[in-house]
Amino acid sequence: MDSLLIIIPVTAAAFIATNTDNLILLVALLSRHAGHRAPVIAGYLAAMAILFGASFAIGRTAELIPETYLGYVGYLGIIPLLMGINGIIAALRPAQQDSSLPTPKLMLPGAVVATTMLTQLSNGVDTLLAFSTLFADSLTPVDTLVLVTAASMAMLFAVTAVYILEHQALGNWLKRASVYLTPLLLTGVGIFILLDTVTDKVPA
Numbered sequence: 001m002d003s004l005l006i007i008i009p010v011t012a013a014a015f016i017a018t019n020t021d022n023l024i025l026l027v028a029l030l031s032r033h034a035g036h037r038a039p040v041i042a043g044y045l046a047a048m049a050i051l052f053g054a055s056f057a058i059g060r061t062a063e064l065i066p067e068t069y070l071g072y073v074g075y076l077g078i079i080p081l082l083m084g085i086n087g088i089i090a091a092l093r094p095a096q097q098d099s100s101l102p103t104p105k106l107m108l109p110g111a112v113v114a115t116t117m118l119t120q121l122s123n124g125v126d127t128l129l130a131f132s133t134l135f136a137d138s139l140t141p142v143d144t145l146v147l148v149t150a151a152s153m154a155m156l157f158a159v160t161a162v163y164i165l166e167h168q169a170l171g172n173w174l175k176r177a178s179v180y181l182t183p184l185l186l187t188g189v190g191i192f193i194l195l196d197t198v199t200d201k202v203p204a
Contacts, residue, residue, distance in 0.1 A: 007142050011149040013188060014134060018127040019157060022120055026161040029116050039109040041158050043116025048154040050117075051124045052131060052147060059135020059143070081191060087183025 022044075029040050131150065135143055164170050 007138065007145050008149050011146045012153055014130050015150055015153040018130050022123055023157050023161055025119065025123055027164050030161055030165050033112050036109055036112045039112035040116045043113040044120055044158055045154060047117045047120035047124065050121060051127050052150050055128050055131035056135050058132035081187055085187060091183060
């Protein structure tokens with residue numbers, strides 16, 4: 001069992017790699033809806049639950065693959081690997097201003113929850129791709145560790161977003177560092193999936 005615990009840091013790395021931009025977005029939403037922090041956090045956590053539920057469901061379809069072909073599931077690691085390489089290339093390009101968030105308006109709590117959830121979901125394609133690949137490549141007992149770790153990371157990011165809101169310098173540093181950190185982490189996750197490990201459905 002101890003050998004399976006390697007999936008915890010791998011899951012944490014995958015979460016950080018695919019959700020640092022969501023964290024920055026969450027900080028922006030908390031700032032724009034300063035009077036509705038709880039609805040913003042609720043919308044964020046709801047979006048994460050949907051993304052991980054969908055990733056798990058997609059990953060479980062690997063069980064429908066005939067055993068003869070299960071050995072090829074690990075090649076899905078090419079997806080986060082290519083995402084990481086693409087991120088590294090993008091980091092070398094000149095930065096562009098992000099004006100994707102609309103001007104804040106007075107909104108009811110329910111509307112804030114919905115807006116936050118939809119905004120996070122629209123920015124969660126990388127999370128869906130990376131985690132569905134991770135679920136597809138892992139043993140069923142490992143999936144539980146992935147889900148628990150991912151849920152814990154989501155709650156940690158929610159707390160972190162509130163903390164960053166009160167420390168602007170940290171937020172600015174995170175925004176700069178994420179440009180380089182996230183693609184490197186995604187590349188590492190992709191390599192892990194491509195390698196044969198004890199967490200795989202069909203280790204070599």
